[in-house]
Amino acid sequence: MMTRSVGTAYLGLLVLASGCDGWKTPSGPPASIDAELRQSLGGWSVVPIGATPVQAAALVDLGQALMFDKVLSGNRDIACATCHNPVTHAADGLALSVGTGGSGLGPSRTLGPGRQFVPRNAPTLLNAGLGAFYLFLDGRVSGFRSGPFQTPAGVVLPSGLPTLLAAQAMFPVTNREEMRGAPGDRDRFGNPNELAELGDSDFVSVWQAVMRRLLAIPEYVSKFNAAFPQTPTSQLGFQHAATAIAAFETQALTKTDSPFDRYLQHDDAALTAEQKRGALLFFGDKARCASCHGGPLLGGGDFANAGVPQLGPGTGRDAPLDLGRGELFNQSGYRFAFRATPLRNVELTAPYMHDGAFPTLEAVLHHYNDVPRALREYDASQLPPALQPMYHGDEATISAVLANVDGRLSRPLGLSDVEIRELVAFLQSLTDPSARDLSSLVPARVPSGLPVQE
Amino acid sequence: MSHDAGAGRTLPLGVFSAAGSWYGGLALALQQVDASHLGSSSVNTPVAFDTGFRLTGQLAPSVQDLSPGPRSHGNALAFVMIGTTLPASGLSVGGSVRWAKLRAVDGVDLLYPGSTRVDQSGATVDARLGLLKEWAGDQSLEAVVLHERFRMTHDVTFLDAFWDPGTQQFLQSPRLVHDHDFTKRWGLQLKYERPLTASGWRIGWLATANRISQPDTPNLDLLNIPQDPGHAAAYELGVGVSRTYGPSLFGMDVVYQPIWSTAWAEAGTPAATLGSDTSRFHFSNVLFRMGVSREVTLGPLTRTAALQLGLVVRSVHYDLAQRDDVDATTRHLEESWLEWTPTWGLSLRFPELELRYRGLVTHGTDRLVTPSNQFVTNPADLRPGFFPSPGLSMTLDGVHVVTHQVSVSFPLR
Numbered sequence: 001m002m003t004r005s006v007g008t009a010y011l012g013l014l015v016l017a018s019g020c021d022g023w024k025t026p027s028g029p030p031a032s033i034d035a036e037l038r039q040s041l042g043g044w045s046v047v048p049i050g051a052t053p054v055q056a057a058a059l060v061d062l063g064q065a066l067m068f069d070k071v072l073s074g075n076r077d078i079a080c081a082t083c084h085n086p087v088t089h090a091a092d093g094l095a096l097s098v099g100t101g102g103s104g105l106g107p108s109r110t111l112g113p114g115r116q117f118v119p120r121n122a123p124t125l126l127n128a129g130l131g132a133f134y135l136f137l138d139g140r141v142s143g144f145r146s147g148p149f150q151t152p153a154g155v156v157l158p159s160g161l162p163t164l165l166a167a168q169a170m171f172p173v174t175n176r177e178e179m180r181g182a183p184g185d186r187d188r189f190g191n192p193n194e195l196a197e198l199g200d201s202d203f204v205s206v207w208q209a210v211m212r213r214l215l216a217i218p219e220y221v222s223k224f225n226a227a228f229p230q231t232p233t234s235q236l237g238f239q240h241a242a243t244a245i246a247a248f249e250t251q252a253l254t255k256t257d258s259p260f261d262r263y264l265q266h267d268d269a270a271l272t273a274e275q276k277r278g279a280l281l282f283f284g285d286k287a288r289c290a291s292c293h294g295g296p297l298l299g300g301g302d303f304a305n306a307g308v309p310q311l312g313p314g315t316g317r318d319a320p321l322d323l324g325r326g327e328l329f330n331q332s333g334y335r336f337a338f339r340a341t342p343l344r345n346v347e348l349t350a351p352y353m354h355d356g357a358f359p360t361l362e363a364v365l366h367h368y369n370d371v372p373r374a375l376r377e378y379d380a381s382q383l384p385p386a387l388q389p390m391y392h393g394d395e396a397t398i399s400a401v402l403a404n405v406d407g408r409l410s411r412p413l414g415l416s417d418v419e420i421r422e423l424v425a426f427l428q429s430l431t432d433p434s435a436r437d438l439s440s441l442v443p444a445r446v447p448s449g450l451p452v453q454e
Numbered sequence: 455m456s457h458d459a460g461a462g463r464t465l466p467l468g469v470f471s472a473a474g475s476w477y478g479g480l481a482l483a484l485q486q487v488d489a490s491h492l493g494s495s496s497v498n499t500p501v502a503f504d505t506g507f508r509l510t511g512q513l514a515p516s517v518q519d520l521s522p523g524p525r526s527h528g529n530a531l532a533f534v535m536i537g538t539t540l541p542a543s544g545l546s547v548g549g550s551v552r553w554a555k556l557r558a559v560d561g562v563d564l565l566y567p568g569s570t571r572v573d574q575s576g577a578t579v580d581a582r583l584g585l586l587k588e589w590a591g592d593q594s595l596e597a598v599v600l601h602e603r604f605r606m607t608h609d610v611t612f613l614d615a616f617w618d619p620g621t622q623q624f625l626q627s628p629r630l631v632h633d634h635d636f637t638k639r640w641g642l643q644l645k646y647e648r649p650l651t652a653s654g655w656r657i658g659w660l661a662t663a664n665r666i667s668q669p670d671t672p673n674l675d676l677l678n679i680p681q682d683p684g685h686a687a688a689y690e691l692g693v694g695v696s697r698t699y700g701p702s703l704f705g706m707d708v709v710y711q712p713i714w715s716t717a718w719a720e721a722g723t724p725a726a727t728l729g730s731d732t733s734r735f736h737f738s739n740v741l742f743r744m745g746v747s748r749e750v751t752l753g754p755l756t757r758t759a760a761l762q763l764g765l766v767v768r769s770v771h772y773d774l775a776q777r778d779d780v781d782a783t784t785r786h787l788e789e790s791w792l793e794w795t796p797t798w799g800l801s802l803r804f805p806e807l808e809l810r811y812r813g814l815v816t817h818g819t820d821r822l823v824t825p826s827n828q829f830v831t832n833p834a835d836l837r838p839g840f841f842p843s844p845g846l847s848m849t850l851d852g853v854h855v856v857t858h859q860v861s862v863s864f865p866l867r
């Protein structure tokens with residue numbers, strides 16, 4: 001057995017662990033770019049996703065109806081699909097979403113009178129059905145498929161939710177800005193909004209109230225009975241609705257047949273040379289993207305303070321700032337940290353980051369290339385006019401963000417413009433062509449009779 | 455330690471006796487060490503992020519307990535020494551043995567980020583033989599030979615997340631890592647001191663040589679060093695002066711501590727190398743200490759009281775040059791930092807009792823901070839090659855270490 005030498009001293013373990021800046025380019029003989037890239041990929045457990053398990057048709061049918069039906073919202077004016085519209089790739093194209101009270105769809109959607117932006121960008125639901133461990137940008141819903149799930153509802157979360165995505169689907173209807181509305185609101189017909197009168201922590205009552213609305217519509221009763229034939233109507237709860245919504249998302253919005261996925265299945269011609277060079281940067285030591293965006297989903301399992309400009313009304317005790325995961329109980333170490341988003345189809349889901357601060361992938365990569373400088377020099381004019389006054393570019397905020405910025409981004413990466421273009425090219429290779437036009441997923445009508453696309 | 459980075463308490467009890475030219479002592483101590491608090495796992499369970507294709511979700515038979523281990527563990531220590539003086543020759547000869555049963559070595563928990571529990575067990579034995587030669591004119595030479603054996607095992611439980619392509623979900627599986635840490639050390643230290651002038655100045659020199667071999671080292675996730683055997687040579691060379699001025703004493707010394715270390719990883723399968731093994735790890739540390747003390751007579755109940763103040767400054771610098779002769783890759787690291795430790799002390803000597811207090815606080819040290827509830831990408835396990843990229847999101851958090859030491863001495867009749 002041959003041996004290899006490497007110098008070390010047990011005494012310096014902790015320091016060694018932090019000192020990761022001395023990596024040198026391998027000095028061995030040059031390999032083909034495919035061999036080099038495949039070796040890099042092997043280190044990050046990047047695997048092709050494969051075919052999505054087929055969901056029960058009745059479940060998907062119910063989930064599609066619920067996804068597009070505004071009857072789930074307190075004011076009957078917004079559906080899940082308003083902010084996660086297939087036409088805009090299961091997102092809304094806005095930097096910060098516009099919740100209940102707003103009007104319009106997609107990037108042209110506008111705030112209603114007296115309403116405020118939702119504090120965060122609406123993440124795409126593309127591939128949300130793939131079982132990430134964390135959902136929501138702050139990961140406040142988390143867990144393995146086998147459960148238990150950690151959610152804001154704690155122990156009152158109903159049992160029987162089959163996936164984390166189904167658990168996540170329980171919560172937008174409880175959020176006042178997104179779907180539930182404010183006390184005193186009246187719905188689109190001028191009737192009192194009974195959901196808005198319930199307490200913020202009374203999740204169970206909100207879910208029950210939504211179910212009363214749904215089960216008052218005969219067509220929904222039929223759909224629920226078809227989707228859950230073993231469950232008597234009297235025992236149906238909102239967890240069944242959430243299960244159906246998640247099934248629809250999984251069936252319709254899982255899009256993983258990208259050129260990169262074909263490359264992972266050993267089709268060397270699936271990527272262009274520029275995309276391969278970008279992939280080498282992505283999975284290599286210079287750009288280090290894969291240290292957050294690794295694994296089968298190319299992200300989703302980690303949180304990082306990427307030094308993103310603070311924008312919007314903020315949330316929680318520190319509003320108008322948004323501390324992200326750091327706002328959660330006992331998570332102060334994660335100040336300004338947000339989930340590293342899975343990247344398949346990222347080309348289609350601008351604007352980017354937790355508050356949509358960057359309109360293009362190029363802008364994101366320029367930011368990552370030198371986070372401290374980019375944050376200080378952030379140009380708020382790239383934001384929509386309504387959001388420009390809500391940019392928090394004061395020195396105190398910037399210093400607070402940079403004080404806790406992820407160590408991987410605290411110093412410049414040193415990417416050239418050419419390398420940034422190569423990285424963008426690689427990110428574009430993550431697009432499943434079938435995700436480009438999802439308009440066929442929009443149903444013509446929903447059981448409540450409320451308008452679908454307005 | 456600050457920032458809830460750990461703590462420890464030691465309760466020693468010792469006796470010392472002399473009979474004729476012989477003397478000896480025995481000490482026992484119980485010690486409790488608290489692990490660092492890495493944050494709450496109340497929101498999410500800490501898991502490692504192993505995304506390899508593994509389709510078993512069964513509990514590994516070797517994993518007995520997935521519950522978080524207790525934060526505190528205890529160590530037990532025993533010390534015996536015996537010696538004799540040979541007045542005619544000016545020689546004193548002594549020997550000592552220290553034995554410790556260890557279940558909690560400080561900081562080990564930090565070496566396994568993402569683990570759910572770390573169970574340590576092991577022992578250390580330290581044997582010393584000393585010789586003191588005194589000459590007229592208050593000169594002395596002291597020599598100590600040391601042999602130490604340190605053996606620990608770390609049973610580390612991880613809960614790994616892995617990707618199940620069938621369900622397209624992450625699943626969770628426990629994993630038990632069984633690591634060994636075995637170190638042998640031989641050392642020799644020489645100290646010589648003598649008066650410098652008639653005005654109360656003294657000067658001393660110090661030289662130490664240690665040879666350390668490590669047949670086993672832990673396979674740490676923090677590093678890319680598999681269970682490597684290795685060896686190190688550590689030296690000291692120092693000089694110090696002191697001066698007595700009435701009831702006051704002043705002293706200072708400076709010690710240079712170079713360390714060279716080499717370790718190697720045995721390839722799992724025969725591997726072709728491209729050249730000689732040329733990796734080196736070199737520490738170049740400097741220690742500076744100074745202190746003053748003053749004795750005063752307080753009154754009829756006390757013979758004397760003494761106040762001590764001191765400062766220790768330690769400069770640590772190392773550079774590491776690693777070479778993987780299989781993949782022909784290299785890495786170079788250079789790090790340095792400064793630690794400074796103010797100390798203070800008070801002694802009260804009564805006719806039948808002596809009370810001592812010593813305090814110190816060390817600044818400039820860091821503790822590893824790894825968020826406990828994030829996925830930990832661990833390419834050390836996954837990535838081919840010898841130098842995986844750092845996938846772990848790690849930061850070092852500056853902490854200070856405060857130590858209070860109280861001792862009570864009294865004669866046994």
